[in-house]
Amino acid sequence: MALEKIRVAVTGEYSYEAWVDQAVRWNGWLDPHLPIHEVRRLAEHTQADMNDGHQVDTVHVIDGYEFAEEDGATRRRAASVVLKISWDYLFEEGPQQVASIVKPDNDGRYPIGGWEWTWYQVEGGEAE
Template sequence: MTLIDTYVTCTGSEVYPARLNPDARWNGWVCPAFTLDTVRQIAADTQAAAERNGHLCTDTIHVTDGGFTSEGEPQALVMRISWLLLDEGDSTAIEIIKPSGDGMYAIGSHAWCWSEVEDRSLTLAHNAAWDARNRALKESVRRAGEILRLVVPGVSAAGVIVEHGKPRLISVVADQAIAWRESDEGGSPLDDDVIGDATDVLAEALEFGSTPEALQSGGWTPMRNTEGIAAYVIEFPAPVPGQIRRTPLPAFPRQQES
């Protein structure tokens, strides 16, 4: 049996160092084993995914430390929980994963869809770019909300149309009511300058990507029944007391002068 050290992924986003036999497959998927340190990272990632997506959608890994073995080696209990099977009363919902003779743990072996990553650097770079874009989109929404709240403190959401990669605010909601519409002719404290400043902040982030997939991954919710118009709802995070800025917002890092 030939074992190789490589990298694997199960979700397409997280990449882990692993050891595996390339000829040993489960339904075509590789069956990797991991060091305890890597198992700890998998545990953190699966638990975070369960919090985001719901426990019934995600198996989680847990590591409990238990001192040292009789030979002085660190001792840990590694456990996999299938919350869906647990909900169904299945006796296999909880699995204790014991290390092999060389101290490796077969996490999800013959159960999860692991695949080998041929170009780890390219995969990590792609994932980093995806994460950076999402952060930029979410940060732009937060900052746009701050701008609008300088005038109307109760602002909570806005409607946005995206045309040719450029955003256009069409409505703003405050205190569960429409505070401003694009068609309004005065009468709102949200004047053209304020709306323009908020729009400019959103436009900066859309330079990182404005496809429907990119916007939705960044938290923009598509409006229904818009007849082919790229219209979205953005919800502004709740303000932190005492932290609303009263000065112009800084540019994104990539636009700051050196």
């Protein structure tokens, strides 16, 4: 999988730094993998859209700590869990079916909305 760093957008209002494999597409749309700082921006934007009355999927970053073995010792380090909520299906499916944990890829980037959202490359870089 040959990933390249580009800027992507889904609504045209905001763009995000992402890594994509241009050959991997869903109906022509991209499957971006976003670094955590861009996931945080996406979470802010999707939640603001929902608060403004738009029925959209929302992204949430929950921060906490994990314990990990480092240099022969157990250490506490910051950790994040990323959730995507598909609100359109809540009434019919229930909370367990509409909440998805988004796991990072091997490079620590999060594949959000690929195969569901209409992500496209922003020509020239910035959509903002």
